[in-house]
Amino acid sequence: MLETVLDIFDNFWVALGAKLLLVALLIPLIGMVIGFAEIKLSAKMQARMGPYFAGGRWGWAQLIADGIKFFQKEDIIPDNADRPVFKTAPMLVLVGTVALFVVIPFGPGLIFRDLSVGIFYALAISSLSTIGVLMAGWSSANKYSLIGGLRAAGQLIAYELPLVLAAVGSVIMAGTMSMSGIVEAQITAGYPYVIFQFVGFGIFMVAALAELTRIPFDMPIAESELVMGYLTEYSGFRFLFFFLAEFANMFTMSAIAATLFLGGYWLPGIPTETLEFVGPVILLAKVFLLAFAMIWFRWTFPRFREDQLQTLAWKWLIPLALANIGATAFFKVVL
Amino acid sequence: MSTYFESYLTVGAFAALGVVLVLVMLGVASVLRPNKPNPGKQLTYECGVDPVGAGWSQTYVRYYVYGLLFLIFDVEAVFIFPWAINVERLGVFGLVEMLVFIAILVLGLVYAIRKKVLRWE
Incomplete structure (x- = not known):
């Protein structure tokens, strides 16, 4: 039956x-x-x-x-706003979020679709929300929104690079871009990649925090200076969608970090035959651990200044990520 | 139907779901929520006072330099990924080639830092 x-x-x-x-x-x-x-x-x-x-x-x-x-809540759209763009922005943000779920491996075979370019696709589609945020900032016809949207664009493109370059370390070690392939490579190797990729993991988490525009990287919506940044003119459900996308993105970003560096649905010592059942539980445990850290940071660190944010990305994280790639490739080739 | 086509059909369907989700939830909410527009409410928000000037005022977009830098390094990332999968097969030759490639781009970043385009004054 x-x-x-x-x-x-x-x-x-x-x-x-x-x-x-x-x-x-x-x-x-x-x-x-x-x-x-x-x-x-x-x-x-x-x-x-x-x-x-x-x-x-x-x-x-x-x-x-x-x-x-x-x-x-009433759905208010300001008279001056660019209505079609204003309405499309939350959709575009959510499109990037939903499409990210395609490549997250919850267990062996438990993946919506195992794309061969998995991690590359994930990083590419996650930057779709940048356009949504910029559209929201521009279309509101509000000075705070415009400044917030521009800040968001500047921040998201600056931290896109460390995020992508940090992921390369794990791709080099696994020799594949497929998300379940990376987990399987870690199972075969017998250790999660964070042991050798701790620099990559650190960069990835910092960049992920910035991509999610969460404190200490929340200048685009800094409420003490910009009211609510690009969200100022949004109300009711349209406002909610940006938050839904943020929470869902916390989940997906943590899941990608767990897959790339922490062994995904696998833990050392767990027999591989049982993974189909305990796999999703292990992955969720790792995801919520990382999400907890993100929430914890929110109440621990003060907000950066805009130029400090850009300096951190361009002068520290990107050169560090490039050095990490060089070192990883060196050890892979020579050893 | 080929697997390749099926894969990207899935991606397309998931992307479409993002739009549908917004439309459905807004549709449901439209039944429940009040709708009483008035001119004051539709005004652009500016801390409670009437807005001064246009919302799309001219500003100095500092971020355009970052935009240019981003373009260079993002293209670099696109080139790095195919090499990253084949590191072992390409061996020492590929490694040296890639290090030279990265070094040239880092030179560009060093130039930008020395020219102080990343400094805010």
Whole structure:
């Protein structure tokens, strides 16, 4: 019986439909889980009231209340705004987010589609949101939005490079760009790549934090100087989509970092036959550990200044990433 | 249908889902949310006072230099990836070639830093 049910998924179109349905449910779920983690941890670190007492216990009602609030907010588009561009911007940001899920390996064979250029594709599609952010900043016809959008563009392209170049180290070691191929190479090698790629891992995490425009790299939406940057004119659900994309991107960026450097769905010592079942759990554990660190950083570090941000990327991270590539290739060829 | 085509059809479908997700959720919300426009509400936000001048005012976009630098290094990244997969096969020759290539581009970065285009004054 089960066999015949599963046979239906051999059809490409049925499988595609199921995958789309799955990811459409997965993204709001991830947004809620990480959003809840964020408000709970923020409350813990800053003694905020709501997330402790909303709903009576554990603050479970806080996120639901937030969701209902967004549902009933009026959708305001300023008269001066460039309406078509204003409306397209959140879509473009979410397109990049959803498309990133295609190549994340949750377990052996548990991947939406194993593209042969996996990691290259992931890094390319993640920069799509840059265009969305710039569109949001420009179309709002607001000075804060424009400055925020330009800052975001400058920041995202500066940290795109360390992100891409840090990933090259793992690609050299694995000899493949396929995401599940990189995990399999780590299983064959018997150690996660972070042991030799700790420089690459560090650069990747710093750059990922900057790509997500999270504190300490949140100059594009610095509320003390730019109100809310490129998000200033957005309200209600359109506003929510940028946050959904941010939380989902925290997940995907952490998943990519875990896959490239921490062994993905595999842990040393776990027998490979059981990976189909424990694999997703291991990956999720690693992802949430990294996401926890990102939230933790948010309440630990003060915001950078704009020129410090650019200096860090161009004078430190990019040369360091290039040196890392050279050293990795040297050891791969010579040893 | 070839696997290649199926792969990128999946990518296309996922990308389309991003658009559909926004449209569906906005559609659902449009049933629930109020809609009472008035001129004050539709005004551009500028800390509570009426906006001064146009939103698209002229600014000095400092980031164009970074844009130029980015173009150079991003193309470099595109060249590095195919080499990265074949490092072992290409051996010492490939390694030296790539190091020369990277060195030339780093020279460009050093030049930009020496010219102080990355400094803010």
